[in-house]
Amino acid sequence: MASCLLSAPLLFCVTRSKPQLIVPSASTPHQQKPLSDLDDQGTVRLHIPVLMFYRNSVERRGEDPAMAIKEGLAKALVFYYPLAGRIFEGENGKLIVNCNGKGVLFVEAKANVKLEQIGDKSMQPPCPYLKQLLNTVPGSKGIIDCPLLLIQVTRFTCGGFALGIRFNHTMMDAQGFIQFVNAVSELAKGVSAPSTFPIWERGLLTARSTPTITYEHNQFKDFDLSKTTRWWDFEKLLRITKFINVQKLASDPCVFFSKNICHSLLIKRSFTFGSRELQAIKDQCPASTTFEALCACLWKCRTIALRPDPNSTVLLTIIVNIREKLQDSKLPLGYYGNAIVLAAAVTKAKLLCSNPISYAAKLIREAKNIVNDDYVKSITDLMVTSGRPRGAVLRNFLITDNSRFGYDDVDFGWGKPIFGGVYGVGYGVGFLVSHKRMEDTKGKLVALALPPLIMGKFQYELRKMTRAQK
Known part of the structure; x- marks a missing residue:
């Protein structure tokens, strides 16, 4: 599967592997977890795309970043096991995570250019190559019953790579997302547990039994x-x-x-x-x-x-x-x-x-x-x-x-x-x-x-x- 973008003078083509589901590397609880009432507000019912660009590392010559990230991801999903589940909608539009361990989508890709050919300007938002570096897998963009993460690692001919991640905003905000990604990076480098342990506790941000609107929103x-x-x-x-x-x-x-x-x-x-x-x-x-x-x-x-x-x-x-x-x-x-x-x-x-x-x-x-x-x-x-x-x-x-x-x-x-x-x-x-x-x-x-x-x-x-x- 390949896609190209002609942006003179650069013809940027990416060849992708078939998407695979990465599941937790160890058994995890199978249960249903309601999201908080801030998680399932209408404004965050969307997916957020993130890109990170990395240069080649002489010390990691010959090593595959996709493999390292994939392994770190599988280990991180043991601690963040709700992210490997699927969301369903309960009574009154309440979003609930079915922690079933189905996994998150992962795509490996290869580009036909060097990282420096893209140029610094094109690496920053709005990146003209977003569709090449974070492809939309058919049927994955919904909030209900869809994978909660889509990850694509794209290797450039120079040895550098781009990491694209699309995450379901109802599961976490920017700070929570970075906490999760840092856990993946730590586990990819060989630690046994992330430095910050994930806390669920979504009930802390749930509406009161007698709702009272006291501000003009x-x-x-x-x-x-x-x-x-x-x-x-x-x-x-x-x-x-x-x-x-x-x-x-x-x-x-x-x-x-x-x-x-x-x-x-x-x-x-x-x-x-x-x-x-x-x-x-x-x-x-x-x-x-x-x-x-x-x-x-x-x-x-x-x-x-x-x-x-x-x-x-x-x-x-x-x-x-x-x-x-x-x-x-x-x-x-x-x-x-x-x-x-x-x-x-x-x-x-x-x-x-x-x-x-x-x-x-x-x-x-x-x-x-x-x-x-x-x-x-x-x-x-x-x-x-x-x-x-x-x-x-x-x-x-x-x-x-x-x-x-x-x-x-x-x-x-x-x-x-x-x-x-x-x-x-x-x-x-x-x-x-x-x-x-x-x-x-x-x-x-x-x-x-x-x-x-x-x-x-x-x-x-x-x-x-x-x-x-x-």
Whole structure:
């Protein structure tokens, strides 16, 4: 099985072996485990693609990285045995793992080029070779009754390799995923047990017996649907593509848009922010963290480029890791489930676009700081009382920071990756990943998807915003 991508002057072809199921290397419990009410929220019912690129190692000359990773994976699944199972849906949409040991999908592949021929730019999101390096196995993309992991190891002619992993987000968040991958790497290098033992305990994040919604969770609301929008707003954008299907749109606008629009109308581009650019942004809102300032900058530039109705409500949604936020019911070390909640900064488009980014940064900081034990309980209760809603789509921009979890530190014995991170790029979502250079180790990278004309305007606004202040 082979696939090719012509990206002049590089003809990149990959030949894959038949997918195989990797099962735990020892017997594991067969049982059913309910997910938490944060695991099975609508927003995380999707698969996340991750890529890591590794150079050839002189010390491991002649050794097969696919074999080492496969062996480490089988051993890790003994400790993380629910990942070898399958999910089914119980009463009221509750997701439950059937721990049956069926295994995870594993694919070995060979490329016809050297790793350096791809180039550093193509290794970072949005990687043009994602389909070559992480092929979709037919029938594997569903949430229900599908493998929870798909792994592909692609060897290059130079001895380097790429590791592609697609994981079911309902099983774990970014921190939990890295914890699992680190366990695979440790076991691949010969240790008998992972340094961090996995903890299930999903009942800690389950709705109360008497659900009580105590916060205004704006991140799940689509505001101003009746307002007249400009042609590039969501509704008009759908109509001009000739892909419109009103029934499907009404049932799930997020899925409809990602499936029918992104590949035909949007362009994907990455933006890097070194220390100089980050400082230029931070100088405009000194009371904020770098994350708050960068999110404020991206939110404002994107909104100006999209030109929504000035009186329409716009949102910036961030994903908050609650592991360090909880006081009453702290999560144990090793918890690898979804310990994340959405929090939204909300304002009018005209206020966002006309004010300095310190205005937006303040809103983001307030949204982030509101997350506490009561907020988590409220959003958990909301999941079970409101049909496990997805996050808002219209005039919403969701940013998640994956730069601090160590995607580019995972070592299977061939050294650390040249580059590693999440590679999912879609409309309305921005993944922040680390972008280290020899002279600058604190950089950030974000990949976005926008219509071509809007992307040009966004870039123009971003250049103005990141120019060092005189």
